[in-house]
Amino acid sequence: MDELSGYLFVGAVLFVCGVICMTTKRNGIGVLMGVELVLNGANLNFVAFSRFSPLGLDGQVVALFVIVLAAAEAAVALAIALNFYNNHQTIDVDRGNELSG
């Protein structure tokens, strides 16, 4: 196991934790946190590949974009969560099943 695979394993753990977080948390904020974890896992992979490949800074640039987008996403998602809360008087995402077919 060299250096690269170590980073990749960490990234994988972060990703899976994020996914599980999204599936298990009924709290909307929890779900958001899962998303952040997933993004971080992916970001770690980008930076790691960037470090160990001859492609220069491309990976880091993408990672930066992801960070910025995650920030934006968080802002919007929070706004959505607040609206959800205002409408349902709760943050339990299971209550928001209006789209059930």
Next chain:
Amino acid sequence: MAIITWRFEYKEIWRAMSLSPTLLLSVIIFLPALGALILMIFDKKAVETMRGFALAVTAITFVLTLLLLGHFNPSDPGLQPVFEVTGDELKLVQNYEVQDDGSIALSDRVISAAAIQRGVKLEWIPGWNINYQLAYDGISVPLLLLTSFISVLAMLASWSINKLHKGYLILFLLLETGMLGVFLALDFFLFYVFWEVMLLPMYFLIGIWGGPRREYAAIKFFLYTLAGSVLMLIAILMFYFGSANEALGVAATFDLTELANIGQGNVAAITFSETTQIVAFILLFIGFAIKVPTFPFHTWLPDAHVEAPTPISMILAGVLLKMGGYGIIRIAFPLCPVGAAYAAHTLVAIGAISIIYGAFAALAQTDFKRLVAYSSVSHMGYVLLGIGVWKINESTGAAIGRDYWLMGMNGAMFQMLAHGVSSAGMFFMVGVIYDRVHHRDLNQFGGLAGIMPYYSGLAAGIFFAGLGLPGLCGFIGEVFVVLSAWNFSKLLAIIAAGGVILTAGYILWTLQRVYLGPEYKGPHKDELLSNPFNGREASVAVILLIFAVVLGVYPEIMFGLMRESMASLVESLDAGYQNAVDSAMTIKTTLK
């Protein structure tokens, strides 16, 4: 490293263009369409304003064609230059040159005196090598004048339209754009586009503002014309794909002059084979013959005329039928001289049959307008006859008595113009009376000479023009064509000459039944009395009659315009056929 940039001095260019027909060509075509666009914002109840506006648009278009005529140089046989500058006149372009050391050298670059641009050419669909290409020469200018002239008169006659004025006027102007475009387009594809552009407004004009059987007539017109268009399209594609030579890196083209050069064997290594030429000629000919129309493709004409409103009949007879003849002269013959020579006998025979057949059919009609429509069939037969009298010495391929063929061609062109004036006039005269009594049964007229003497006098004049009376326009075209025909075929010439008797027969009989006699026998006599021939109608008729007389007494006014172009066309066709015969001989000898 030298980077060369061109800086156009726009003011100068504008001056050169406004002096030259560069813009004029496009303006002539699209001014009516622009007028139609502007008409759309008019209030639909402001009928008189709209009519006045549309009349003004057509009149301005006519004036513009006169301007174009001012630029026209009759002694130049080819396409007319649209943009011509001499070194002394203009400094058009400056030359900036960036030197290696970074300084900029300025030098005046002058377009030399040889900078003559024949026709406007702009890229349109470069992938298919389709260009927006316009040009004019001695063949199109007279027809262009006729078109814009008849349009003004037809617009003057449009006061009798009494429903949906706005739509009518818009369609009318669009129709004019299509017609003018057909006579100016030099790109085959563009030609086809304008050809179709003209078709649709016509369909609606007949189908909405027509008589009781208007839908039938409109659909019949549409079917026939569309069938012709399809055949023409096939021929267009044949030429297009035949004009490419990948080995030489020559791209396919729609340019009519280039195609004509190929067809006449003036381009090395690219030719249309004899079979191609014959097939393409037959396709094109049928396409155009439907429009002319000739026997046996003529049956749409009587129905279309009978049902169409008067001004549309005028346009139909005065201009639309001319497109067929124009197409044959401008496209079918130059592009496939071998096919044309092959079919010349058939052409002349069809022409002669049309003359006689149309006249006989006219003799049997009881509907006034139908009679005039059949007379159109008869008269347009002369056009075909004159075009086709190309007698060829089979061994050398040279024309025998080329001047007679030239005379026939000129006569055919003149006949088109003359028929444009006389038949438009005849339809107008029928329309005037129809507006009053609302019927066209020849057996229920009579005595109009007593009731409306002024009208009857003018009508007699115009009908005499149709009869081919010397001193009026119809005579010159007919008699020149017939005189040229003897050189080609004695029998067909005699048949064609027989038309003069029948023409006299049906026209005089009609005059007798309609205008002469003691009293009017049909219904609505009161309207005849209460609704006299008004000034607007009189002006249309008088203008047409004046033109009929001028053309009849001094035909050189039109022959002078077309002489050189026609002569060079005939010369090049003759040479083209000889080329083909020569190459065929070469092939034969090589085979041996």
Next chain:
Amino acid sequence: MEDLGKQLSTLLMVAWLLPFFGFCIEVFGGYFKWRLTKTAAYIAVGCIGVGFLCSVVAFMQWGNATDWVVFESHEGEHHVSADHDEAAKSHDEHGAKHDEHAKEHEHGEEHADEHGEKAEGAHDSHGGHAKPAVQTAFSGQIYHLARFGELDISIDYYIDSLTLGMFMMVTLIATCIHVFAIGYMSDELTESYEDHFVHTSDGGHFKRPGRFYRFFSYMSLFCFSMLGLVLAGNIFQVFVFWELVGICSFLLIGFYVERKSASTAANKAFIVNRVGDFGFIIGLMILWTSCGTFRFDNYEDHHGHEQPGLFQMVRGNDGHVTQDGDAVVLKDVHGEPLTDASGSTKTIPYMLLVAAGLGVFCGCVGKSAQFPLQTWLPDAMEGPTPVSALVHSATMVAAGVYLAGRFFPMFLPEVLLTIAYVGCVTLFVAATIAVVATDIKRVLAYSTISQLGYMMLGIGVGGWGAGLFHLITHAFFKSLMFLCSGSVIHGCHHEQEMPKMGGLWKKMPVTAFTMLVGVIAIAGLAIPGTSIAFSGYHSKDAIVATALQFVDDNPVHILLFIVPLVTAGITAFYMFRLWFYTFAGQPRDAHVYEGCHESPSVMCGPLLVLAPFAAWCAIGGEHGKLFSILALSEPASTEVVHASHDIHTAAGSFALVAAILGTLTAYLLYGKTIVDPANIKRQFSGLHTFLVEKWRFDELYDVMFVRPSHVVGKWCAGVDKYIFDEFLHGVVRTGIRVSQWDRKFDEGIIDGLVNLVGNVTFSIGRSLHVFQTGNIRQYVMFIAVGVLMLFALLFAFSFAILA
């Protein structure tokens, strides 16, 4: 001489164009302003009168410039245009080849010796003796109609003594007739003209505003056209004005547009003329294609080279037609064979030239109402009488003869023979019908046809001068007689039937005696043993003499002499019958007689002017001035025949005897009534009916041409309607049927398939809706599980492949 040509052409063009301006002014001014005044008439008279003066001035100038060569040469020989001088040079080479030519040559010298005798046959200018270089023919171009390559069509003029003579004749007669018409048409000067021949549906007579101005505008237009025809310098231009006079004739015949008979007669006239013109056009086509020009005379082309005209091409300098096998060699301006660009000699097949001549003659047949196209002229009498006098006797119908004369050099012997026989048949047929006609104008009409037949016969047998001589004299006396008949009709309040007249000479002496002058002239009476006679005698005598000379040379054609001789008698008979019927004897219809009166002076004046001309215009006969003037233009053609003196004397005697016999018969039958003509009528009732029905030509033509053309017309229309249109309808119906099947196919199969897919999808969707829980966490789980399953699949798949 160039100046003279310019002056002459200017003068004649003024004379020619004035009536046209008159027409323009009259037709517009008349319509808008002068409906009820005589202004239009004065303008018309002024125009044509000035035209006459111009013609006379032109003639005087021509005479002065030519030193009145016409009257001197009448002693010696005729001079032709100076062009022919040059022929003398090249003559010898050519002349030697042809025997006939050589003979002619000798002739020429013979006549040169016979100085002081008369001018027959001495037309050739190459007779070996010096002649004054006087140009008597002038030609030139007025303006271009069109030019195609080397082909050139223009409006030209051609002026020679024939043109001048015709101009003076036409303008003089036209002036007289215009003046006469002022009186004759004066009842049109009203707002409510009552036409007694037209009945309205309510039983009354038709009333309309008068159309005085219109009559005169038509007349002016006619004068313009007629003068243009005479002035024409090429055959195409002749054709142009040929048609124009035709349309004027149409307008004038149909002047009473309300009368069905009038408009029908007008149509008939024009269409029958067009039948002739059909032949004319064919002739034009042949000449145009073979010769490449229409001009009579030599001309300068646009390169400035002198090119030969038609006459020069065919006849060369010496009047001979040069044949090369079956073809006629065309000649250039020097009389040498004409070559085209490639150097080969230009020829025209002999039969084609014959056909061309026949074609042009067809036009003459139509215009001059010759057999078999004579039927239109009697019907043309529907027009007002001045029209009949001007158009249908003196000028237009004579245009056919004029053209035959003008075009004489182009006629080969076969054509001339045809012309002679056509004339022969015509003059007999028309004369026989005239014998039984009772309408005064119709008698004159048939007599016109008959006389035109004489002229044609004269030209056909080679009597060029005789034919045209008769043309001029006939114009005077026939117009005089028509005007007299007009005077009678006017006096009798539009009564035209002779059986209702009689004894009118007491009531209208001027008319009766001027008429008598005309009748004597046409009958060809003379004082036996002298040549003191009225004009008709001289001219008819010339024709009969030429015919006898011709028959003498070609005894096969004996009929060409017998028939005109017999007809001369018949002519005298029916003309005197007319006079006796109308003016002599007792009044047969008291009502008509009572109402009858002598015409006003405006009408009698022209009669008195014309009468001397009718009587003495031909004074001197073939030695007289008129004939000499005409003979100066005699074309250079070997076909010209001149009667010898003996034959002349013989023929004159025969003709005179025939005329006297005819006159006596008429006097006995109608003057003295020793035998009641009714008895004879009863005796020969079959023949009589046949003649009254005009040999049944109208019925024949109706069955042969008119009805068939209507039937063919119906067929054509039917073919359009039932074949072409039905075919189209069938195609469209088939198209509709196909599209209906197509629709069924679409609806049943294509749409069915699509619907099936849709339904399946829908039901799958329905069943899948349980997964649409709306729970976000479940969705994430689905995704995760889905990714896993995909991975597992991929894994299994790659394993399967590896395996």
Next chain:
Amino acid sequence: MAGAQLLFLLFALATCASAVMVVVSQNVVRMAFWLIISLGSTSALYFLLHADFVGATQLLVYVGGTLVLLVFGVMLTASGPHVKIKMSPAEGFLAAGVGCLFLAMIFFTVIPVANDWDEVVIRLEAQNDVTDAGGGYNALGEGNTTRPLGLSFLGTRPDKDLNSTSGTLSTGYLLPFEIVSVHLLVVLIGAAYLARAKRRVDAEEA
């Protein structure tokens, strides 16, 4: 090297452990806390990867910005009885199972990639005309990536082009940078719009 490896192990463990704690925690606030730890450790890993600018951004934006936002969210929504929202144990087991499988799947793919990585590097060099100049991409000094990143946002790529063998120029990220900027602006406006109080609607209802 050993120090770096030690640090890597330390921070990797911290990252993974705290991530697991985020999943396991039932209290939102605690979750937020563990998330901070996890993200912070990740940034440390970035520093270990010589991606100093990314690491700094991670700290600033995520830890400093995003998480504060999340905590705000928690505070704004955490009223009432629903602070703890429990899931069913079955769900927990299911999630754990799926998670394990997922992890296994990723590991399964990571291992071959990492094993063949040297070949991949060679291939990439061949494809991109760049040679790895020994100590990685950064010829301007280990760990100082701010300047080349900034330049890449402005459209030039010194990091690549200086190692390029063929002299062709690489593309930068000017356009994506601009797009992201605009995107951020839009997001901010959108968020503000979504989150604003609906007074007017209330007023109308009242």
